[in-house]
Amino acid sequence: MNEVRPPARRSPRRRVASARSHSHERCEGHGEHLDRVNLTPGRRAILDMLCAAGKPLGAYEMIDLLVDADGRRPAPISVYRALDYLVEHGLVHRLASRNAFMACGSHHHGADPVVFLICDACGRVREFASPSVRADLDAISAEAGFRRRSQMLELLGVCADCANAPHNHST
Numbered sequence: 001m002n003e004v005r006p007p008a009r010r011s012p013r014r015r016v017a018s019a020r021s022h023s024h025e026r027c028e029g030h031g032e033h034l035d036r037v038n039l040t041p042g043r044r045a046i047l048d049m050l051c052a053a054g055k056p057l058g059a060y061e062m063i064d065l066l067v068d069a070d071g072r073r074p075a076p077i078s079v080y081r082a083l084d085y086l087v088e089h090g091l092v093h094r095l096a097s098r099n100a101f102m103a104c105g106s107h108h109h110g111a112d113p114v115v116f117l118i119c120d121a122c123g124r125v126r127e128f129a130s131p132s133v134r135a136d137l138d139a140i141s142a143e144a145g146f147r148r149r150s151q152m153l154e155l156l157g158v159c160a161d162c163a164n165a166p167h168n169h170s171t
């Protein structure tokens with residue numbers, strides 16, 4: 001899938017520039033959403049960065065990547081506010097098990113439950129939305145009289161690439 005380079009090798013400015021250049025090919029699914037959101041330059045920079053990363057990033061990793069040419073880093077509160085906005089509008093998901101954020105990689109409807117398959121070995125995450133999962137969650141919630149707020153299921157494991165790799169193996 002996406003090649004993710006280790007951070008802190010290239011200059012911050014170049015890194016952000018390359019994040020922008022990749023955003024369209026990797027986040028095409030956002031096209032219809034983008035008409036309805038107010039993407040300020042700060043929100044756009046974070047969304048582009050997550051699209052380019054192709055895997056979840058923690059808020060402080062993002063702050064490090066947003067350091068400008070003079071070494072100034074954005075205030076954490078501004079990054080968290082931008083993330084809140086992107087999460088609320090369905091462009092970004094928060095992964096509780098990783099305390100990290102990832103760009104939505106699917107065309108799912110905002111109300112659909114999403115299943116995240118999180119690889120312990122390489123850190124990549126794939127997401128799936130499934131009507132049958134929704135039906136099951138609805139049934140379970142109804143039976144328990146539970147008003148479900150969260151629509152996220154995070155499954156930990158090993159992705160196909162890592163499971164098949166001769167080295168990087170964890171069984």
Ligand SMILES: [Zn+2]
Pocket residue numbers: 093103104105106108114127
């Ligand atoms: Zn999504």
Ligand SMILES: [Zn+2]
Pocket residue numbers: 119120121122123124158159160161162163
């Ligand atoms: Zn993997």
